[in-house]
Each structure stands twice: as C-alpha cells, then as structure tokens.
Amino acid sequence: MNRYRILLPVVSLAVLLGLTFWMQPRAMSYFGVNLLFNLAVPIALATVAQMFIIMVNDIDLSIGAFVSLAACVTATWLNDAPLIGLLAMAALILAYAGMGAVIHALELPAIVVTLGMSFVWGGLALFLLPTPGGAAPEWLRAIMKVKPPLVPMAVVAALLIAGVTHLLVIRAGLGTVLRGVGGNPRALTRAGWNVMQLKALAYAGAGLFGVLAGMALVGLTTAADANIALRYTLLSIAGVILGGGEFTGGKVSPVGAVIGALTLTLAASFLSFMRLSPDWQIGAQGAILILVLTARLIFARRGETT
C-alpha cells in the first residue's frame, strides 16, 4: 500500500517539472533548478514538522507562527550569542513536547491548543523582533549557499530531509510505534507503551523540524520578521496531504511530504514561466492541490473496482 501511496506525488511532481522544463528549457540547469527549489527547503522542513503532528491524528495551526519565531531566534540570539540561541531552540522543542503531553493528558482538541499557541509564538517573535531585521549567522548562510557538484543544494537538501525522515518514521521501530499512536492508541496502551510520552515525542519531532525550518529560512533570506512564515501553516497541511498523507490513522509518508512541499513551491513559480500574472501564484497552488487530489480519487476508485 505504502508503495502506491508515494506513486501519485512522484508522478505529479515529475509532470509539473516536465512542463516547466518544456516551457523554459533554460530552467533545466544547475542554477535554474536551484532557483526553482531554493525556497522549498524551509517549506519542506515545515511540512515534515506538520507531518509529525498529523501522524498522531492531530493538526497544528501554529507551525507557521512557530517557524517565524524560530527564524527570529536564529536572526537574533543564535547570531549574537550562539549558546543562548541553541538553548532557546532546545527550549522551543521542549515546549512543543510539553504541548503534545498536555493535549494528550487533558484530552484537549489539538486544533484549539495549537491555535492558542500560535498567538503565543507570534507574540514572542514580536517581542524578539518588533521590526523586521536581525542577521543570519555566517555559518548558516554558508550552508544554505553551498554549491555541491552536479546537483544543486536545494535538491541535495530535499533528498537528505526525505531520507532522514523516512529512516526515522518508516524504518525505525520507534517511528512505527509513533505511527501507531495515530492508528490505534488503545492497542499501544495495551502493549505497555506510554502514549503520552509517545505523543510528546511526536510533537518534539515537529518542534525540531520547525526549528530547522526557521533556521533554513533565515539562512536563505538573511533576515527575519515576526510574520515571515505565517503562510507555512496552510502550505504544510497541504503538502502533507498532497504527499499522500491522511488526517487520521497515522497514514503519512515523509518522502511524500517533502515531494508535496516541492510540488507546491514549483506550482507557484510555474506560472511565471507561463507568463501568467503573478496574481495567480497562490491560486495555482490551490488548483494543483485540487487536481492531484482528484487524481488520487480516480486511482482509489479504480483500486476498488479491480
């Protein structure tokens, strides 16, 4: 089943990429591809973060605000005083784990708690950076600008993110148990697992990737502001679903999530190649989302009949 789940995202990205190259052959180069996918790296990381939450049947409406906060921490503390910056990042990840534990222990709806937390993250970000500014740490900018031979950095990063999260979530034993939290938490409790700890762990994973997304974003933009990544909340949910994930049952695909993020990024820049007005960039992401999900429906129906 998992193998087919990944097929559709791969095909849709390939088709979109093929169309882009066909319309603008010059994009088919080292720099072209890098330009197309550069901004996809933080989005892919944020999508993986969202995937950790959707994996345990919750939904995170705060990831955009959280990535913005992580970006602000990166552009201020991590740059000025690396040790304090790292401690702050660790605290943010712990806060996410705590959020997961509280949501589970008090049986709170995640959608509301994360909504409340989005105000908290946004407030903290404003507190750190009342006006846009700050600066990216030198080493971070260097990492994001590195030019590996043959394949551009953005592609290497995407492969790396997909590979690592695939190992963590699909291959590793703990990842399987974590997906079980979304699938059948009662069975896990019977098997002797502490579901609260597992949920905290899943949220910590989301926090970790959220922090990484913020750092990657600042590495690219070299500055931050408190609203820099707010749109990531919706993009990340869309990316997870586009990549074959489902809202319930722990059915997620890390590789699919990364591909979903790449597809959404490409959908936005695709229009500029079609010489359509940039007004439609956001709409194109919506249209691609609907198209791919329609295709999924058709495949699913065919699967039922055969």
Added chain:
Amino acid sequence: MSLAGMTSKPWIWAWAAAALAFAATLVLTQGRGAGELAYAALSFGAFAAIVGLGQMLVITLGPGNVDLSIPATMTLAATLALKFMGSDPGTALPGLAIALAVGLGVGAANFALIFLLRLPPIIATLAASLIYQSLAIWSNRGLRIKPPTGLAEFATGRFLGLPNVAWVGLALALMVWVLLERSLWGRWLLASGQNLRAARLAGVPVEAVRAATYLAVAVFAALAGYLLASFSGGAALNMGAEYLLMSIAVVVIGGSSIAGGNSNVPGVWGAALFMFLVVSMLNSYGAAAGVRNVLTGTIIIAIVIAASSRRARI
C-alpha cells in the same frame, strides 16, 4: 451533572470572561469611558460574531468539519462588491446582493469539492481559499475603492445606542438560534454532528444538511466582509487574515464542542466581545504587541482547559 445543565451552561464562561476583561479595563480608567468601550466592543465584536456563527454551524457538523476559506471569502466578497459599487451612491443594496452571491458561489464550490471529490473539508476549503485569494488579488489590483457614503454611514452608525453592525450580528445570532433550537433543520444539523451514520440511517438528509451548512458559513463570511469593508473605508487584501483563527477561537471559547454536535449561540457573542475586550484591556495596561499576543494565546488555552475539565468526560 444533568445533560441539560452541561449543554446550557458553557456560554456563561465566555460572558463572565468578557465582563472580567471589561471590569479590569475600567478599574484602570476609574470607570471613565465605559460606554465608549462597550460600544467599540460591540462594533468590532460583531464581525467576529458573524463569522463565528458560520464557523460554529460547520464545526457542529462533527469532527473534521471546519471552514478555512473564511478570510478569503470575506476579502473576495468585499472586493467584488466594492468594485461594483465604485463609491456611487444608491448602490449599497446591489453591492450587498453581489457580496451574498459571492458567498453562495463560494459555499457551493466548497461543498462541491467536499461532496464530489470526497476531499476532507479542511483540505477542500484550504485549497479553494487559495483560489479565492488569487481571484481577489486579480480583481482588486491594489485599488482601494471607498464604499458609498450612505453605506459607510450605516456601517459606522448607531441605532437606539447600539452600533448598526451589532444589530446585524444580533439579528443573525437570533436567527441561527431559532434555526438550531426550534427548526427541523437545526435538529438535523445537531443529529448529523453527533453521529453521522445514525442520522443517515434515521432518514436525515445528511448531505443536504451539510450543503446548507457550507453555504451558510460562506454567506455569513461574505456578509461580514461586506460590512467590514464598509466599516473600515474599503477592502484590503489582508482584511480577513485575522478572522481565520478568530472564527475558530470564538466558537470554542463560546462553549461549543469542537467535536461537533453541540453548538452554543450566546457563547459566540460572549467570546467575540471577550476577544476584543481582552486586547483592549491589555492595551490599556500598556502591554506591548508581543506581550499582548502571548497573554491572549495563554488565556485562550486556559479557557479551553477550564472548559474541558468542567465538561467532564462524556
């Protein structure tokens, strides 16, 4: 606790919290400006209440039902209506008709995606909202058209001491309350939200109920957008942005169950007033924007925790 006690009480907490925030602000000003504060809360609260009522109906439909396209619908309806009216006097009613038509169109499109493509409502309304947003950007082109003076005067005016927008919001709340509590459709909606399968087996036209609900939320959002643009002197592309979280927050703080099947109309108004009053309270205590947001978020979560532990485990 009896079932009636559990379902009828939750709205008290939103109103109590609003009263507390109101009183805390007045302590600082030593009672001065109470009328102005209440008036402002009713004006700004009205927009949150109108979109909140719509969101409440959708959330009542049960787990997974939520409309993420409210901000885009508000912006699109306001943009198209104002563009049509073009500040000409006497166009307010056709403009309203256009806004409501946009609402109906958006609602129908959303439900078509949900019903025909079997998309989860979250993802359907999210994807569609991206398209509505693009439509609004495309038709607006950065213009800021002023609403006709008569309409602007209505939106900022008052009647019997209350803001006109609040009257609209109250009338809608009354209508929704009557529909939910006294009409067959309302019973169907609650039944669908409590157990979709059981409702279907009992002969409730579940899909018709869902369709009507998604139309209603979009029409409410469109009306709120039309009024907000008239109130604030024009449509802006980001005018709806804060109402995504706001619409969900007022539903939950108002005591409706996020799991569906249980809605609470008075609570939505109480929570809408509270959301405005808490910000103005923090403002008058001199809290900076950052601190204000952190406290707002903390208060939302605190209320949700309080509400969930009070409601016991059912």
